[in-house]
Amino acid sequence: MLTRRLGRTDLHLPILSFGASSLGQEFRSVKLDDALESVRVALDCGLNFIDTSPFYGRGMSEVLLGVALRGVPRDSYHLSSKLGRYTLEHFDFSARRVSESVDVSLHRLGTDHLDVLLCHDIEFVPMQQIVDETLPALRRIQQAGKVRYIGVSGYPMKAFRFVLEQAELDCVLSYNQYTLQNTRFADELVPLLKERGVGVMNAGPFSARLLTNAALPAWLKEPEEVKAAARKAAEHCASKGVDIAQLALQFSIANPDITTTVAGSANPANIRKWAEWAAAPIDQELLAEVLAIFAPVKNRGHIEGLPENN
Numbered sequence: 001m002l003t004r005r006l007g008r009t010d011l012h013l014p015i016l017s018f019g020a021s022s023l024g025q026e027f028r029s030v031k032l033d034d035a036l037e038s039v040r041v042a043l044d045c046g047l048n049f050i051d052t053s054p055f056y057g058r059g060m061s062e063v064l065l066g067v068a069l070r071g072v073p074r075d076s077y078h079l080s081s082k083l084g085r086y087t088l089e090h091f092d093f094s095a096r097r098v099s100e101s102v103d104v105s106l107h108r109l110g111t112d113h114l115d116v117l118l119c120h121d122i123e124f125v126p127m128q129q130i131v132d133e134t135l136p137a138l139r140r141i142q143q144a145g146k147v148r149y150i151g152v153s154g155y156p157m158k159a160f161r162f163v164l165e166q167a168e169l170d171c172v173l174s175y176n177q178y179t180l181q182n183t184r185f186a187d188e189l190v191p192l193l194k195e196r197g198v199g200v201m202n203a204g205p206f207s208a209r210l211l212t213n214a215a216l217p218a219w220l221k222e223p224e225e226v227k228a229a230a231r232k233a234a235e236h237c238a239s240k241g242v243d244i245a246q247l248a249l250q251f252s253i254a255n256p257d258i259t260t261t262v263a264g265s266a267n268p269a270n271i272r273k274w275a276e277w278a279a280a281p282i283d284q285e286l287l288a289e290v291l292a293i294f295a296p297v298k299n300r301g302h303i304e305g306l307p308e309n310n
Contacts, residue, residue, distance in 0.1 A: 016274060054108075161189070171196065210222060
């Protein structure tokens with residue numbers, strides 16, 4: 001698996017990484033054997049940067065990940081977790097909770113350090129606290145050796161700019177904003193991140209199933225025009241004998257300015273398939289045709305978190 005350096009850090013991450021949200025049964029019921037096997041397959045396929053959060057499964061993802069990684073040499077993979085978001089409605093970015101959350105995550109994961117720690121979905125809270133309280137507390141945790149690099153994650157581009165104007169970050173993680181349909185992350189934020197040496201991470205190449213052949217979930221927030229364009233694009237790909245998910249994955253990992261793209265599944269077969277897609281050349285003609293289908297709805301998204309943070 002090709003790797004890229006994460007900003008100015010000494011981490012070199014695979015262009016495709018493993019997201020462990022599915023281990024927390026965030027999207028469907030998961031069999032224990034499949035959950036554990038998905039981690040082993042990911043490592044075997046070179047997806048040796050693993051991203052999780054205490055929010056995923058309300059701790060279940062971290063616990064199962066810790067079980068799956070038991071006995072695996074710690075220097076053979078990189079590990080990222082998050083803090084601040086613990087349920088759909090419960091957020092706590094206080095300095096006290098920072099310390100508690102890190103210690104709980106380390107215990108669940110069975111490790112003495114995290115390679116990356118992110119403030120999770122900062123757009124759901126008044127963000128000045130992130131700058132004034134959360135990040136300074138994280139720097140103290142970093143100095144203690146429990147975390148190597150720190151950053152923030154979220155959806156709106158405004159949220160990242162708010163923090164970057166006032167604080168130093170090692171890296172950021174954006175989701176669903178660098179896809180076949182939406183490239184706002186690269187258009188609006190990546191140049192600034194590169195200029196400052198901040199590590200660039202992307203998640204959600206399939207945009208919550210939008211860019212797959214799966215039935216769209218009822219909770220998907222994208223506008224109806226975007227959903228219609230996605231169905232049209234999927235049908236066009238199918239007419240050429242290609243799964244739109246393959247094109248979506250290949251598109252996201254191809255950008256050299258994005259260190260890694262995180263994709264998650266508790267289905268080992270999916271992960272093997274993704275690794276094969278990552279190694280295959282992208283169909284440039286089909287890509288151009290699909291981008292043309294999405295052109296009328298390019299960069300159309302939704303409001304996430306507090307309105308003032310969008």
